[in-house]
Amino acid sequence: MKVSKEINGKGFFVRCFLIAAVSVVLALKVYLLLFVMDFVLGLYTFFSSFILLNILVFSYFRYRDPNFEIPPALKDGRTIPENSPFFSIVVPVKNEEENIRNCVESCINQTYKNREVIIVNDGSTDETPKILDSIKRENSQLKNFYILHISKSVGKKRAVEAASQIARGEIYSFMDSDCDMDLDALEIAARIFMADKKLGALTGHVTVRNASKGNVYEKMQSVYADAACRGFKGAESSFDSVTCCSGALSFYKRECVQDFIHEWAHDQFLGMDFKFCTDRRMTAHVLSTPRRKLQSTVSVMESSGTSSVNSAGLVRNEYRGGQPLVYPNGSYHDYANSPYSMGSSTYSAYDDDTKSPSDPGFWNVKYSYSIKVHVGVPNTMEALVKQQIRWKKSFIRSLSTTGGSYWRRPAYIAMIYYIMTVMKFIRPYVVFHAVFMLPLVGELSSTLLWFAGILFTAMIYGVDYKIRNPESKLWLYRPAFTLLTTFVYTWLLPVAMITIRSKSWR
Numbered sequence: 022m023k024v025s026k027e028i029n030g031k032g033f034f035v036r037c038f039l040i041a042a043v044s045v046v047l048a049l050k051v052y053l054l055l056f057v058m059d060f061v062l063g064l065y066t067f068f069s070s071f072i073l074l075n076i077l078v079f080s081y082f083r084y085r086d087p088n089f090e091i092p093p094a095l096k097d098g099r100t101i102p103e104n105s106p107f108f109s110i111v112v113p114v115k116n117e118e119e120n121i122r123n124c125v126e127s128c129i130n131q132t133y134k135n136r137e138v139i140i141v142n143d144g145s146t147d148e149t150p151k152i153l154d155s156i157k158r159e160n161s162q163l164k165n166f167y168i169l170h171i172s173k174s175v176g177k178k179r180a181v182e183a184a185s186q187i188a189r190g191e192i193y194s195f196m197d198s199d200c201d202m203d204l205d206a207l208e209i210a211a212r213i214f215m216a217d218k219k220l221g222a223l224t225g226h227v228t229v230r231n232a233s234k235g236n237v238y239e240k241m242q243s244v245y246a247d248a249a250c251r252g253f254k255g256a257e258s259s260f261d262s263v264t265c266c267s268g269a270l271s272f273y274k275r276e277c278v279q280d281f282i283h284e285w286a287h288d289q290f291l292g293m294d295f296k297f298c299t300d301r302r303m304t305a306h307v308l309s310t311p312r313r314k315l316q317s318t319v320s321v322m323e324s325s326g327t328s329s330v331n332s333a334g335l336v337r338n339e340y341r342g343g344q345p346l347v348y349p350n351g352s353y354h355d356y357a358n359s360p361y362s363m364g365s366s367t368y369s370a371y372d373d374d375t376k377s378p379s380d381p382g383f384w385n386v387k388y389s390y391s392i393k394v395h396v397g398v399p400n401t402m403e404a405l406v407k408q409q410i411r412w413k414k415s416f417i418r419s420l421s422t423t424g425g426s427y428w429r430r431p432a433y434i435a436m437i438y439y440i441m442t443v444m445k446f447i448r449p450y451v452v453f454h455a456v457f458m459l460p461l462v463g464e465l466s467s468t469l470l471w472f473a474g475i476l477f478t479a480m481i482y483g484v485d486y487k488i489r490n491p492e493s494k495l496w497l498y499r500p501a502f503t504l505l506t507t508f509v510y511t512w513l514l515p516v517a518m519i520t521i522r523s524k525s526w527r
Contacts, residue, residue: 027086027390027489028488028489032488032489035484035488036077036081036485036488039077039481039484039485040074040077040078040081042481043070043073043074043077043481044074046070046474046477047067047070047071047074050063050066050067050070050474051067053066053470054066054067057466057467057470058466058467058470058471059454059459059464059467061451061454062451062454062455062459062467062468062470062471063467065444065447065448065451065471066470066471066474068440068444069444069474069478070474070478071440072437072440072441072444073478073481075256075437076252076253076256077252077481077485079255079256079259079260079434080251080252080253080255080256080259083256083259084255084256084258084259085259086389086390086391087213087216087217087220087223087258087387087389088209088212088213088389088390088391088392089391090216091212091213091215091216092216095212095215095216104215105133105135105211105215106135106190106191106192106211106214106215107135107136107137107189107190107191107192108133108135108136108137108190108191108192108193108194108207108210108211108272109136109137109139109184109188109189109190109192109193109194110128110131110136110137110138110139110194110196110207111139111141111181111184111185111188111193111194111195111196112124112125112128112138112139112140112141112195112196112197112198113141113143113177113180113181113184113198114140114141114142114143114145114149114153114198115142115143115144115145115149115174115177115180115198116145116146116147116149117145117149117198117199118145118147118148118149118152120198120199120200120201120397121149121152121153121198122152122156123201124196124198124199124200124201125138125140125153125156126156126201127201127202127203127204128140128196128202129160129163129166130204131202131204131205131206131207131208132204132205132207132208133205133207133208133211135211136165136190136194136207137165137166137167137188137189137190138165138166138167139167139169139184139187139188140153140167140168140169141169141171141180141181141183141184142168142169142170142171143171143174143175143176143177143180144171144172144173144174144175145174150170153168153170154168156168167187169183169184169187171183176296177296177299178285178286178287178288178296178299179286179287181195181282181286182282182283182285182286185279185282190275191274191275192210192211192214192272192273192274192275193272193273193274193275193278194207194210194270194271194272195268195270195271195272195273196269196270196394197268197269197270197396199396199397200269200270200394200395200396200397201230201394201395202225202270202392202393202394202395203392203393203394203395206225206270206392206393206394209389209391209392210223210225210272210389210392213387213389214272214274217385217387219261219312219384219385220274220384220385220386220387221273221274221277221307221310221312221384221385221386222263222266222271222272222273222274222277222303222304222307222384222386222387223266223271223272223386223387223388223389223392224254224263224265224266224267224270224271224272224386224387224388224389224392225250225267225269225270225271225388225389225391225392225393225394226247226250226251226388226389226390226391226392226393226394227246227247227249227250227267227269227270227394227395227396228243228246228247228393228394228395228396229242229243229246229395229396229397229398230395230396230397232495233493233495235400236400237498237501238398238399238400238401238402238405239398239400240495240498241498241499241501241502241505242398242399242405242502243398243495243498244482244483244486244495244496244498244499244502245499245502245506246396246398247486247489247490248482248485248486248499250267250388250390251390251485251489252482252485254388255388255390256434256437257388257434258386258387258388259434260430260431260433260434261385261386261387262308262386262427262430262431262434263304263386263387263388264301264304264305264308264423264427264438265300265301265304265419266300266303266304266307266386267300267394268299268300269394269396270392270394271300271303271304273303273307274384277306277307277310277384278303278306278307281303281306281310285299285302285303285306288302288418290418290521291521291522293522293524294524295418296524297411297414297415297418299415300415301415301416301418301419301423302415302418302419302422304386304419304423305419305422305423305426306422307384307386308383308384308386308423308426308427308430309383309422309423309425309426309429310383310384311382311383312382312383312384383429383430406509406513409510409513410513410516410517410520413513413514413516413517414517414520414521416445416514416517417514417517417518417521420442423438424438424439424442427439445514446514448511448514449511449512449514449515452507452508452511455467455468455471455472456468475503475504475507476500476503478503479499479500479502479503479504480499480500482499482503483496483497483499483500484496486499
């Protein structure tokens with residue numbers, strides 16, 4: 022397995038320069054806050070630069086890609102230890118006829134072979150079912166490759182739950198159906214999990230597929246996705262405390278989430294089924310749950326009775342009255358005709374000899390820059406806005422769990438999280454104050470200084486992108502994206518709060 026440096030010596034020098042520049046501007050903002058700017062704008066812009074400085078410092082100098090930290094014995098790409106974990110790749114799909122082939126092929130062609138692939142067709146009405154059946158026929162010789170068809174859509178979370186009832190993996194790999202991962206993604210993840218027994222969840226680096234050929238929306242999102250992963254997630258990962266494992270591709274240790282999947286799939290919020298908040302809420306559960314150990318292994322076996330697998334190797338199951346089946350022993354199973362049966366699972370406190378009084382005993386949640394997943398993104402303003410509203414609804418829903426437990430994480434990164442959370446909620450007022458209220462009373466200088474700070478932040482993120490992607494010109498789109506987030510995204514959090522009971526997905 023090849024491990025390459027992220028940046029060269031010149032890139033390291035530029036990073037130091039960026040940190041120095043942000044430090045100087047932060048000091049300048051203290052002066053502006055005290056003597057020049059409107060207090061509200063001055064305080065907000067000070068904290069903006071304070072957060073930016075911390076993200077740069079932690080993601081540059083504290084973050085270590087866990088792929089680079091594995092023991093030498095695990096770095097040899099020719100050797101996979103006999104005790105390597107078994108992975109269950111689970112992909113729920115609905116109406117993805119344009120993307121599903123690339124997605125599935127990236128799963129079945131992984132260099133890491135100790136895995137199974139479970140694709141759940143969640144009541145697709147386009148050509149997706151036919152494409153999946155065709156892929157299965159083309160790969161009929163493959164073992165551990167299953168296509169599950171659900172005739173009536175039950176939603177992404179319940180589709181994942183259905184797969185979890187037959188999955189055998191020690192580690193789940195959840196991936197969205199509009200994505201495809203690098204062929205060594207599972208191999209890297211396996212080595213990272215083997216190297217860190219405290220690792221409960223792991224997420225990868227998201228890139229926008231064919232961004233250089235896309236329109237302006239796709240280009241802007243490409244630069245943003247890079248910063249959101251390498252910057253924000255990198256900083257959080259340096260404290261083993263990533264707050265959101267991306268739905269594009271993330272890995273969860275089975276013992277961390279198995280007992281939570283049913284609750285997650287049937288989430289109730291404000292007296293209704295809440296279909297959003299898939300990734301954040303799952304991550305929040307891992308963050309807030311003490312390390313636990315599976316005492317009696319889940320028993321998953323081939324049925325000796327009549328199998329529902331037809332000649333093409335496809336499992337077809339129906340929901341009865343729209344409801345899953347509940348067996349007399351209380352276990353939950355959506356697939357009455359599945360070729361698998363499932364035993365009971367017993368959990369108890371994780372007996373970890375490495376724990377110490379300073380170790381709170383919570384699972385590590387990390388991000389790896391080496392694990393690459395390529396996503397399709399909205400290419401119109403309407404689709405982009407709808408996606409952002411969904412994400413902000415998820416953010417609101419996860420606050421009670423993440424916010425209520427994150428204080429148990431390292432104090433400094435917890436402080437950063439709470440400051441950023443407060444800033445998200447007051448940002449609409451800040452923007453309104455800067456754009457409308459201050460100019461009306463003749464305080465235009467504060468507005469101009471605030472706007473200059475926005476462009477400065479955009480420049481920093483743009484150069485940061487350029488350091489790691491020297492051949493790309495997409496960094497030029499960062500200022501445009503920053504303006505989009507400031508003047509459009511800002512208002513979507515209030516919209517999400519007002520419309521949170523709406524279940525519209527697209």
